[in-house]
Amino acid sequence: MNVRRRRISGIAVTAATALGLGTLSACSGDSAAAGNTDKFDVVASFYPMQYLAEQIGGDHVNVTTLTEPGQEPHDLELSTKQTAEMGEADAVLYLKSLQPAVDEAVAQSDVKTKIDAAALTKLEDHGSVEHDHGGEEHAEEEHSEDGHALDPHLWLDPVRYAEVAEGVAKAFEKADPDHAADYRKNAEALAGKLAGLDTAFRNGLAKTDTKVFFTNHAAFGYLAERYGLTQEAINGLDPESEPSPARIKELQEEAEADGVTTVFYETLVSDKTAKTLAKDAGLKTDVLDPLEGITEKSKGDDYLAVMESNLKALETALGAK
Numbered sequence: 001m002n003v004r005r006r007r008i009s010g011i012a013v014t015a016a017t018a019l020g021l022g023t024l025s026a027c028s029g030d031s032a033a034a035g036n037t038d039k040f041d042v043v044a045s046f047y048p049m050q051y052l053a054e055q056i057g058g059d060h061v062n063v064t065t066l067t068e069p070g071q072e073p074h075d076l077e078l079s080t081k082q083t084a085e086m087g088e089a090d091a092v093l094y095l096k097s098l099q100p101a102v103d104e105a106v107a108q109s110d111v112k113t114k115i116d117a118a119a120l121t122k123l124e125d126h127g128s129v130e131h132d133h134g135g136e137e138h139a140e141e142e143h144s145e146d147g148h149a150l151d152p153h154l155w156l157d158p159v160r161y162a163e164v165a166e167g168v169a170k171a172f173e174k175a176d177p178d179h180a181a182d183y184r185k186n187a188e189a190l191a192g193k194l195a196g197l198d199t200a201f202r203n204g205l206a207k208t209d210t211k212v213f214f215t216n217h218a219a220f221g222y223l224a225e226r227y228g229l230t231q232e233a234i235n236g237l238d239p240e241s242e243p244s245p246a247r248i249k250e251l252q253e254e255a256e257a258d259g260v261t262t263v264f265y266e267t268l269v270s271d272k273t274a275k276t277l278a279k280d281a282g283l284k285t286d287v288l289d290p291l292e293g294i295t296e297k298s299k300g301d302d303y304l305a306v307m308e309s310n311l312k313a314l315e316t317a318l319g320a321k
Contacts, residue, residue, distance in 0.1 A: 037062040040176045043086055045094035045102045046073045047293045048155035049117060051303045053093050055190045056169050060179040066102060070295040072268055073098060078105050087111055091175055093168060098152045113175040120167030121160050123150040126221030126231075155291060157222035158201065158307070162194040197307055201227050204311050209319030210259035214251065214283070216266055216274050219290040229318070232260075234273055243277055252281035262317035264288035267297045286313050 039062040044050035046067035053063045066082060067073050076099050083105045086092060091113035094102050106114055154160045169187035173180035205227045213224075218233035232254060234243050243251070254260065262284045265274035271285065278285045289298060289306050299309035314320075 040091070040172070040179070041089045043089045043092045043111075045092075045099055046076075048161075048291060048303070049093040049095060052117075052161075052165050052168050052190075056165065056172055056183055056186050058182060058186045060176065060182060061172075067099075067293060069293045070268065071293065073292050076101050078102070083109070091115060091171070093117065095152055095154075097150070113171060115168055115171045117154070117164045117168070118152065121154055121163040123152065123154065124222070124225075125149075126151040126218060126225075151218075151221050153219045153290065154222055155303075156220055156307075157226045158194045158198040159226060160222055162191055162198075165190050165194065193304060197304060198226075200308070201311055204315050204320055205229065205318065207321040208315075210261075211318065212254070212258040212260050213288075213314065213317055214255070214260055214263045214274075214277070215288060216264065216269060216271075217290075219266070220288065229314075230258075234277060243273060248277055248280050251277060255281050255283055259319070261319070262286050262313075264313070264317070266290050267295065268292055284317075286317060288313055 040057060040060050042053045042057060042061050042063045044053050044063055044065045046065060047069075050063055050065045053061060057063065066078065067076055078101050086105055087110045089111050092106055092109065092111050093115045094106055095117040096103055097118060154164065165187060169183050172183045176183070201223075211228060212230045212232055213220075215231055215233045218231060220231045223229070224231040232251065234247065234251065260283065263274045263278045263281075264286055265271040265288075267287060267289050274285050277283070287299065288310055291303060291306055294301060294306070298306055300306035
């Protein structure tokens with residue numbers, strides 16, 4: 001699916017920013033190139049990676065991101081300048097297989113510290129989540145034994161995201177030992193926040209009328225698995241397309257059988273498909289944010305706030321007790 005590819009690209013971008021690629025110009029326009037500051041310069045591929053770099057690095061890092069807020073990660077194309085500046089950064093933090101353009105740039109870059117978030121935890125095959133790269137799978141895509149592309153949306157599971165954070169902290173400590181103690185302290189603080197978020201999800205979704213939720217695209221497989229839910233995605237469709245009459249009927253029947261009340265759509269993707277299904281099936285619509293980026297449409301100004309908003313949306317849709 002294009003959305004998946006889009007999502008993957010964003011992740012890689014945040015990662016790059018976190019490691020030093022971000023130093024490019026995310027916050028300072030063209031005034032500062034990556035590697036030209038007196039801090040630990042990290043380029044992150046997209047927002048989830050940027051957030052980790054900023055939380056763990058604190059005052060010691062200069063983080064820039066390759067993916068602008070509101071930009072679909074998979075659409076990312078790096079400029080010659082971005083690619084060159086990446087090599088001047090101290091580190092790049094990305095999520096391999098999410099953004100092919102970033103993967104290629106990182107592979108060719110001379111940046112000393114390359115942090116691949118996908119290598120810091122275990123990715124899984126959630127079956128219905130497929131990539132569509134114009135009909136051909138990207139050569140660098142990670143696959144499971146049965147050939148499915150592995151799901152990259154690890155950051156939507158607080159526990160798995162915390163595992164990645166731990167790995168990022170260790171990489172920062174090794175690359176910038178003078179500030180290792182602070183990186184460790186910051187990482188422990190972040191771990192506490194993510195543990196609290198995990199507890200909130202476990203408690204909030206422990207008792208619900210239904211465990212099934214509908215999404216525009218299959219981005220929430222890790223979250224569903226973690227909290228005993230079932231994600232039913234209108235999969236195999238382009239973000240702008242409408243579901244077939246057969247698929248509408250199938251989902252309508254499932255909604256009635258499982259007590260589904262809501263079709264979720266995403267902030268960076270058209271809500272046309274979700275609203276079409278909701279109208280035909282007599283369901284409500286709401287936002288479940290995959291957190292590929294923070295924009296003015298986001299229900300929160302950072303990862304934790306948006307995830308808390310996602311929890312409230314799920315509690316309402318699932319009939320939490």
